[in-house]
Amino acid sequence: MKKEVVAMLLAGGQGSRLYALTSQVAKPAVPFGGKYRIIDFPLSNCVNSGIDTVGVLTQYRPLELNGYIGSGAPWDLDVSDGGVHILPPYMREGEQGTWYKGTANAIYQNMGFLDMYDPEYVVILSGDHIYKMDYADMVAAHKKSGAACTIAVLEVTMEEAKRFGIMNAYEDGRVYEFEEKPKQPKSNLASMGIYVFTWSKLREYLIADEADPNSANDFGKNIIPNLLNAGELLMTYRFQGYWKDVGTIDSLWDANMDLLSPHSAIDPYDPSWPIYARTPIRPPHVTGPNAKITHSLVTGGSEVNGTVENSVLFHSVVVEEGADVQYSILMPGAVVKAGAKVYYSIVAENAVVEANATVGSTPTGDPDWGIAVVASGVTVGENAVVSPKAMVRENVKGGERA
Amino acid sequence: MNDLHGILFAYHSDLNLGELTRPRNTCSLPYGGRYRLIDFMLSNYVNAGIRDVGLVVHQSYQSLLDHVGSGKDWELSRKHGGLRILPPFSFADEKSRGEYGGIMEALAGVYSYLQDIRQDYVIMGCGDIAINLPVADVFQQHLDTGADVTVVCTRKMHGSPRSTTYVALGEDGRVSDMSINPPAADSPLESLEFYIVSKKLLLDMVAYASAHDLRTFAKDTLLPRLGTLKVVPYIHEGYVARFQSVSGYYEQSIDLLDPAVRADLFNPARPIRTKDQSNPSTYYGSEAKSVNSLVADGCLIEGTVENSVLFRGVTVEAGAKVSNCVLMQGTVVRAGASLSYVVADKDVQINQGRMLVGHATYPLAIAKGSIV
Numbered sequence: 001m002k003k004e005v006v007a008m009l010l011a012g013g014q015g016s017r018l019y020a021l022t023s024q025v026a027k028p029a030v031p032f033g034g035k036y037r038i039i040d041f042p043l044s045n046c047v048n049s050g051i052d053t054v055g056v057l058t059q060y061r062p063l064e065l066n067g068y069i070g071s072g073a074p075w076d077l078d079v080s081d082g083g084v085h086i087l088p089p090y091m092r093e094g095e096q097g098t099w100y101k102g103t104a105n106a107i108y109q110n111m112g113f114l115d116m117y118d119p120e121y122v123v124i125l126s127g128d129h130i131y132k133m134d135y136a137d138m139v140a141a142h143k144k145s146g147a148a149c150t151i152a153v154l155e156v157t158m159e160e161a162k163r164f165g166i167m168n169a170y171e172d173g174r175v176y177e178f179e180e181k182p183k184q185p186k187s188n189l190a191s192m193g194i195y196v197f198t199w200s201k202l203r204e205y206l207i208a209d210e211a212d213p214n215s216a217n218d219f220g221k222n223i224i225p226n227l228l229n230a231g232e233l234l235m236t237y238r239f240q241g242y243w244k245d246v247g248t249i250d251s252l253w254d255a256n257m258d259l260l261s262p263h264s265a266i267d268p269y270d271p272s273w274p275i276y277a278r279t280p281i282r283p284p285h286v287t288g289p290n291a292k293i294t295h296s297l298v299t300g301g302s303e304v305n306g307t308v309e310n311s312v313l314f315h316s317v318v319v320e321e322g323a324d325v326q327y328s329i330l331m332p333g334a335v336v337k338a339g340a341k342v343y344y345s346i347v348a349e350n351a352v353v354e355a356n357a358t359v360g361s362t363p364t365g366d367p368d369w370g371i372a373v374v375a376s377g378v379t380v381g382e383n384a385v386v387s388p389k390a391m392v393r394e395n396v397k398g399g400e401r402a
Numbered sequence: 403m404n405d406l407h408g409i410l411f412a413y414h415s416d417l418n419l420g421e422l423t424r425p426r427n428t429c430s431l432p433y434g435g436r437y438r439l440i441d442f443m444l445s446n447y448v449n450a451g452i453r454d455v456g457l458v459v460h461q462s463y464q465s466l467l468d469h470v471g472s473g474k475d476w477e478l479s480r481k482h483g484g485l486r487i488l489p490p491f492s493f494a495d496e497k498s499r500g501e502y503g504g505i506m507e508a509l510a511g512v513y514s515y516l517q518d519i520r521q522d523y524v525i526m527g528c529g530d531i532a533i534n535l536p537v538a539d540v541f542q543q544h545l546d547t548g549a550d551v552t553v554v555c556t557r558k559m560h561g562s563p564r565s566t567t568y569v570a571l572g573e574d575g576r577v578s579d580m581s582i583n584p585p586a587a588d589s590p591l592e593s594l595e596f597y598i599v600s601k602k603l604l605l606d607m608v609a610y611a612s613a614h615d616l617r618t619f620a621k622d623t624l625l626p627r628l629g630t631l632k633v634v635p636y637i638h639e640g641y642v643a644r645f646q647s648v649s650g651y652y653e654q655s656i657d658l659l660d661p662a663v664r665a666d667l668f669n670p671a672r673p674i675r676t677k678d679q680s681n682p683s684t685y686y687g688s689e690a691k692s693v694n695s696l697v698a699d700g701c702l703i704e705g706t707v708e709n710s711v712l713f714r715g716v717t718v719e720a721g722a723k724v725s726n727c728v729l730m731q732g733t734v735v736r737a738g739a740s741l742s743y744v745v746a747d748k749d750v751q752i753n754q755g756r757m758l759v760g761h762a763t764y765p766l767a768i769a770k771g772s773i774v
Binding site for chain 1: 475697
């Protein structure tokens with residue numbers, strides 16, 4: 001039962017900045033890149049890094065996520081010793097138990113799970129980043145330095161640094177200070193929210209943190225500063241490569257668009273680091289006699305007989321003749337009927353854009369311009385118009401404007 | 403429907419398919435962009451609620467076993483029952499060297515398995531046709547008519563008479579005669595050689611056939627007993643494809659570009675399942691053009707594709723042109739190459755600037771792994 005490394009994936013967040021896209025599902029379950037959901041990236045990274053024991057901490061709208069992960073078979077995590085475990089908050093003897101109060105509390109509440117595997121090291125991951133990373137390499141660096149905690153960092157511009165948790169470190173990687181969203185950043189090393197802890201150390205600090213009634217029980221706000229203040233060794237681990245936080249509509253749209261330049265950003269075709277997903281079996285996609293598809297991703301079960309440019313189409317999407325889809329993301333089962341125009345938009349699962357409707361627009365220079373979003377299951381009626389940056393959660397009647 | 407057991411025969415390699423079956427069994431012939439032929443009947447069985455399936459194999463079944471595995475993708479990996487692979491019990495028997503002479507010989511080879519079947523009825527046939535057959539309806543008809551044997555038939559197929567069984571009906575709608583591999587078609591009704599029969603009758607038939615060295619079902623077992631057995635046809639009105647030549651394979655692949663054929667074969671109420679492989683979406687480049695085609699996941703298309711079927715992971719480089727082709731998994735068409743009426747088996751590579759032209763009635767077949 002003993003495992004050297006166990007990964008804990010924080011997947012309980014609502015992802016409130018994805019608005020309508022997460023009204024029904026947790027952020028890690030949001031579809032991404034034609035074939036995937038966000039959580040496929042950290043899960044596949046675990047498997048590709050040789051980590052076969054993963055706890056997925058869920059709290060907000062877990063139904064779809066639980067069903068998606070299931071036995072873990074798509075990621076080869078359906079093993080009898082280890083594998084993937086869904087870890088929701090639970091009640092304990094004497095009416096005890098609460099929701100997860102913070103990221104650190106979520107791990108604290110699952111100390112029993114971790115003790116079961118008695119790991120040397122725990123990898124803490126979050127379910128809202130798109131990247132490929134060999135965690136084994138990071139664990140090896142952690143072992144070598146003998147640190148209590150190793151934090152993956154990415155170089156960002158000084159301007160971007162104001163939006164991140166910034167690690168101020170010596171040249172050898174030792175962290176001497178941590179600043180959350182500094183106004184005057186001293187360094188450009190941003191924390192990626194990926195930590196390797198020596199479990200015995202983390203366990204100690206989790207217990208101490210829980211005893212502090214004033215703590216927010218959060219890794220960034222409490223655990224990391226507490227380790228630093230106590231003089232523990234914290235090391236940075238520099239990551240180079242593609243990494244994107246997809247916590248906002250704009251960044252989610254951006255990251256999908258990044259996939260349209262394969263072999264440059266995050267290459268899903270690379271056989272040495274496959275990204276696994278649970279996908280329904282659908283027939284191949286069909287291109288009709290009037291199809292015009294360029295610079296796009298198209299997935300099984302889809303039927304395209306209109307124009308699709310610079311867009312990402314998930315499975316079972318329909319784009320009828322004369323429809324025009326530009327710079328957009330059409331999630332599974334989305335339908336764009338004849339003559340409809342969808343520009344710079346995200347159309348969520350099973351939403352329907354009726355004939356000659358218009359959703360979104362090309363950038364206008366207007367400061368209020370942005371990506372339009374049609375929530376899952378919503379119908380945009382014939383000749384209706386959905387303005388740029390609109391967030392449509394309810395049906396739009398034919399001819400109306402939303 | 404727990405009272406029906408499924409048997410699929412997969413011991414056949416059709417020599418007429420030449421380049422396409424040399425490395426494999428006809429049941430593992432790729433079809434429809436991402437499937438193997440076995441997927442269709444296996445899915446039809448599962449969609450009818452059949453929980454126990456026996457797959458009778460004899461030779462060159464490696465690629466088939468690799469494909470079906472434990473049966474997990476059809477939900478046939480079960481604690482009790484599920485998928486059973488049935489290779490010949492022994493090769494010692496001189497006369498069965500190579501392949502079985504017919505399904506009665508094949509069943510005799512797995513007799514103890516037949517005895518252990520938990521269900522009262524059995525549906526059996528060869529797993530090398532592409533069809534979305536409502537097996538539950540066939541079984542219901544079998545029970546309703548009180549038939550001894552139900553034969554699945556079609557009016558839609560026009561196979562080569564020399565390898566077809568034709569069915570003639572009497573006034574009562576029962577099968578009155580059958581002609582097996584005649585020189586010319588003599589009835590509009592072709593047998594798909596799928597049968598439902600009770601376990602009890604099947605065991606009797608197999609024991610009798612074995613004792614009298616009778617190898618086939620239609621000719622040796624059914625035909626002589628048409629007078630005494632109640633044999634009723636089930637006429638399937640949907641699409642059927644059976645593969646008897648390279649040009650037939652080509653034609654039936656191109657049939658899939660017809661929306662009505664797809665709607666029937668890929669009816670979402672009875673989905674065709676296949677082995678799950680993690681392929682990313684297909685990427686179309688900025689100069690790509692794809693019209694009137696069926697394209698599986700994981701392809702990289704920078705060139706032009708029209709009236710074609712592309713399997714998973716096909717690459718069509720910039721300036722290359724693919725028209726009226728069937729390109730199986732992993733085919734690479736390099737820049738500037740031009741293909742028309744070509745059927746390329748797995749992992750074929752067409753080098754830069756090559757031009758290959760077949761004809762609709764005589765498509766050019768390229769063997770697995772070739773480099774042109």
